[in-house]
Amino acid sequence: TQSTRPQRILGAVQQNATRGDPRSVVRAIDQYCRSQEWAMNVGDEKGCILDSVVSEVNPSTVLELGTYCGYSTVRIASLLPPHAKLITLEFNPKFAVIARQVIAWAGLEDKIQLVEGSSGDLIPKLKEQFGVKAFDLVFLDHWKDRYLPDTKLIEECGLLRKGGVLLADNVICPGAPEYLEFVRSSPRYESQYFKSHLEYTKVEDGLEKSVFLG
Ligand SMILES: O=C(NC/C=C/[C@H]1O[C@@H](n2ccc(=O)cc2)[C@H](O)[C@@H]1O)c1cc([N+](=O)[O-])cc(O)c1O
Numbered sequence: 001t002q003s004t005r006p007q008r009i010l011g012a013v014q015q016n017a018t019r020g021d022p023r024s025v026v027r028a029i030d031q032y033c034r035s036q037e038w039a040m041n042v043g044d045e046k047g048c049i050l051d052s053v054v055s056e057v058n059p060s061t062v063l064e065l066g067t068y069c070g071y072s073t074v075r076i077a078s079l080l081p082p083h084a085k086l087i088t089l090e091f092n093p094k095f096a097v098i099a100r101q102v103i104a105w106a107g108l109e110d111k112i113q114l115v116e117g118s119s120g121d122l123i124p125k126l127k128e129q130f131g132v133k134a135f136d137l138v139f140l141d142h143w144k145d146r147y148l149p150d151t152k153l154i155e156e157c158g159l160l161r162k163g164g165v166l167l168a169d170n171v172i173c174p175g176a177p178e179y180l181e182f183v184r185s186s187p188r189y190e191s192q193y194f195k196s197h198l199e200y201t202k203v204e205d206g207l208e209k210s211v212f213l214g
Pocket residue numbers: 040041042065066067068069089090091092095117118119120141142143144146169170173174198199
């Protein structure tokens with residue numbers, strides 16, 4: 001029976017990456033998606049920008065919206081200090097099954113908590129259910145029309161600390177115009193655009209980094 005793209009990505013990891021070596025997992029996915037079939041991972045070019053923001057923030061708690069196959073989950077978690085935690089929300093059970101295996105192959109289960117469900121449902125539960133106080137970094141990479149409502153929800157739930165950072169993928173392609181307008185015009189955010197390219201292509205895309213001023 002026909003395999004799915006996430007299953008083929010997992011296969012590439014199991015074939016080409018070293019167990020317990022997160023960077024080899026990232027490299028295996030990028031090589032597969034660049035040479036065999038495109039997939040919506042943040043990718044190696046925007047991934048370097050992601051790495052620099054993660055290293056600069058040096059977060060204790062990270063929230064990722066949109067796990068997919070776990071590429072950025074592994075990429076971020078590989079840079080976290082020893083006791084830091086990353087919570088990643090995934091809506092599609094079929095993607096979650098793959099992401100859990102990618103995360104396990106990287107040996108990062110202890111740093112990562114993958115929670116299945118929709119961001120709108122889960123965000124209000126994060127404090128009580130997962131004992132989260134506030135996030136130092138939020139990586140937005142899920143449905144683009146959810147970036148703005150979820151940002152407002154995160155604020156309402158007091159989940160973003162003063163100085164906390166929102167980093168949003170795809171603000172140009174596919175685009176998140178309402179989100180971009182909001183963070184760039186709001187006095188409560190200091191926003192910066194990192195120009196790059198859509199993963200594995202020459203199309204323009206970029207990341208928007210927005211510091212919450214409280
Ligand atoms: O559409 C894109 N991303 C949508 C991602 C959605 C992911 O977020 C999850 N989710 C998790 C929680 C939710 O509440 C909702 C969805 C979904 O189940 C999926 O795993 C996209 C598209 C392109 N592109 O070139 O077309 C490029 C990109 O980099 C992209 O990120």
